[in-house]
Amino acid sequence: MKITGRLALAASAGVLALAGAPHLFAHGDVTPQAVDTSALPDIQPNNDTWIEHNPYRGNAEAIKIGEHAYAQNCARCHGIEAISGGIAPDLRYLELGDSGDEWFVQRYHHGSVRDGKVYMPPMGEVLGQKAGWAIRAWLETVHQE
Ligand code: HEC
Numbered sequence: 001m002k003i004t005g006r007l008a009l010a011a012s013a014g015v016l017a018l019a020g021a022p023h024l025f026a027h028g029d030v031t032p033q034a035v036d037t038s039a040l041p042d043i044q045p046n047n048d049t050w051i052e053h054n055p056y057r058g059n060a061e062a063i064k065i066g067e068h069a070y071a072q073n074c075a076r077c078h079g080i081e082a083i084s085g086g087i088a089p090d091l092r093y094l095e096l097g098d099s100g101d102e103w104f105v106q107r108y109h110h111g112s113v114r115d116g117k118v119y120m121p122p123m124g125e126v127l128g129q130k131a132g133w134a135i136r137a138w139l140e141t142v143h144q145e
Pocket of ligand 1: 070073074075076077078087088089090091094103104105107108112113114119120121123135
């Protein structure tokens with residue numbers, strides 16, 4: 001029992017040490033939160049080959065998953081419900097359709113670095129392509145002109 005207790009303590013200390021690691025990015029805690037996309041169809045030819053247009057546009061399940069994924073991973077910079085408080089662009093104004101998709105996935109996949117400063121961390125490699133297109137599907141439902 002005692003040994004188990006010590007091990008458990010050591011394990012939780014390890015977790016704390018990790019959580020306290022210095023943050024890489026400018027806007028506070030941006031540790032990506034995993035998104036469960038298992039309910040969504042896989043992307044063709046495969047989930048790791050980045051495509052330019054949203055295969056989930058109008059997909060109700062994707063929209064639901066995307067809304068949650070956005071709240072967990074993007075809202076801290078882009079604003080709750082995509083209404084920007086000014087830190088980062090207001091994503092409701094992203095163009096609808098294919099050309100908006102291309103710009104969206106470019107930023108989602110690679111983030112934005114200017115003059116050596118990280119404006120937006122690359123989210124795509126961590127969260128995966130399926131989560132990105134789910135977020136984009138939701139964003140199109142809150143679009144503003
Ligand atoms: C750490 C803050 C931060 C987080 C977290 C973040 N972004 Fe960004 N994002 C930015 C900033 C800042 C810009 C503007 C970059 C620039 O001007 O070069 C941006 C730009 C964008 C753009 C381009 C918008 C435009 O109008 O040009 C898209 C699309 C985007 N982000 C999507 C996302 C998505 C989706 C997520 C969540 C998965 C996310 N971002 C998470 C800070 C963030």
